[in-house]
Amino acid sequence: MKTRAHVLTLLIVIAGIVSSDAQTKKPAPSGQTKPTAPAAQRKAQAVPFSVGETLTYDISWSSYLTAATATMTVREKKGSYGSQAYYVVAEGRPTSLVSKLYDLYYKADTLLDVYSLLPQRGSVFSQEGKRQRMKTTMFNHKARKAQYEIQTRTVVKKDLSISPYAQDVLGALYVVRSIPFKAGEKFSIPICDAGESYTVQVSVGAVETVKTGIGDVRALKLTPTLPAAHAGSARRITLWLSDDARRMPVRMQAQLAVGSFDLTLRSATR
Numbered sequence: 001m002k003t004r005a006h007v008l009t010l011l012i013v014i015a016g017i018v019s020s021d022a023q024t025k026k027p028a029p030s031g032q033t034k035p036t037a038p039a040a041q042r043k044a045q046a047v048p049f050s051v052g053e054t055l056t057y058d059i060s061w062s063s064y065l066t067a068a069t070a071t072m073t074v075r076e077k078k079g080s081y082g083s084q085a086y087y088v089v090a091e092g093r094p095t096s097l098v099s100k101l102y103d104l105y106y107k108a109d110t111l112l113d114v115y116s117l118l119p120q121r122g123s124v125f126s127q128e129g130k131r132q133r134m135k136t137t138m139f140n141h142k143a144r145k146a147q148y149e150i151q152t153r154t155v156v157k158k159d160l161s162i163s164p165y166a167q168d169v170l171g172a173l174y175v176v177r178s179i180p181f182k183a184g185e186k187f188s189i190p191i192c193d194a195g196e197s198y199t200v201q202v203s204v205g206a207v208e209t210v211k212t213g214i215g216d217v218r219a220l221k222l223t224p225t226l227p228a229a230h231a232g233s234a235r236r237i238t239l240w241l242s243d244d245a246r247r248m249p250v251r252m253q254a255q256l257a258v259g260s261f262d263l264t265l266r267s268a269t270r
Helices: 002-013 169-177
Strands: 054-061 065-080 083-094 104-113 119-128 131-140 145-151 155-161 186-193 196-212 215-225 234-242 249-256 259-269
Touching: 065 104, 083 169, 104 169, 119 169, 131 186, 155 196, 169 186, 196 249, 196 259, 215 249
Parallel strands: none
Antiparallel strands: 054 065, 054 259, 065 083, 083 104, 104 119, 119 131, 131 145, 145 155, 186 196, 196 215, 215 234, 234 249, 249 259
16 A cells, blocks of 8 residues: 555655655756746746646556556646746546445645745645545745644654755646756756655756657656655656647656656646
8 A cells, every 4th residue: 555655755746766655947967957037027937838827637557557546736826925826736536437336536736936936835645444634834935944744643743954946846837848958968957855855867868759648749858866765666757848839748657676657748738
């Protein structure tokens, strides 16, 4: 159960396999990714997504069984914590067949500041049978601090220091879409998730053709590398972003010791 929870959460937010207990300005080839700081006039960052965008995915096990579906939606742009933020939600559910065996539901959301592309707050809710968890991270980027809280039958809180430009896992995916990288480049993203801070290194590969539910799509291949302590059961993680203005995640894959999980775009709407 724990390994399955790790993998499904990864495929919903594709920044890393999240432990069930216990990251913009054009990056330099080997430097840390830094979203452009908000200007005095508070100009919104240019982004390749818009309010109303919904991406729907099929999640399969070793390319044979469609085990779950996932959606990622930019639900709205709203006033938030004295600023403006995109409210982004990702949800994952098993198919009707699999749900007869496992009662699973995952939801991640983030409030991504429109001026800095930094998260204001991020959360992950998981339900596995009768077991529920709610993990929330509140960010104070000015102070470089965050407060993490996990609710189960009890509530545990943790204060931690964060790196400049730290992202939560869902926000990181949308920020990566906004980076004008090219094949052959490398960059890094600091992550604050589940009460821990770490850095994800990303290598950009060549353009490949990916088969999806919306047809064959030319996409850049990205290979994120997580520290061993945060990689869970994944041996290799790969992400493909469409090589166009939208930079949509069209496929995601996690290689495991016992096979692989694939997430493939089924449909996309604005």
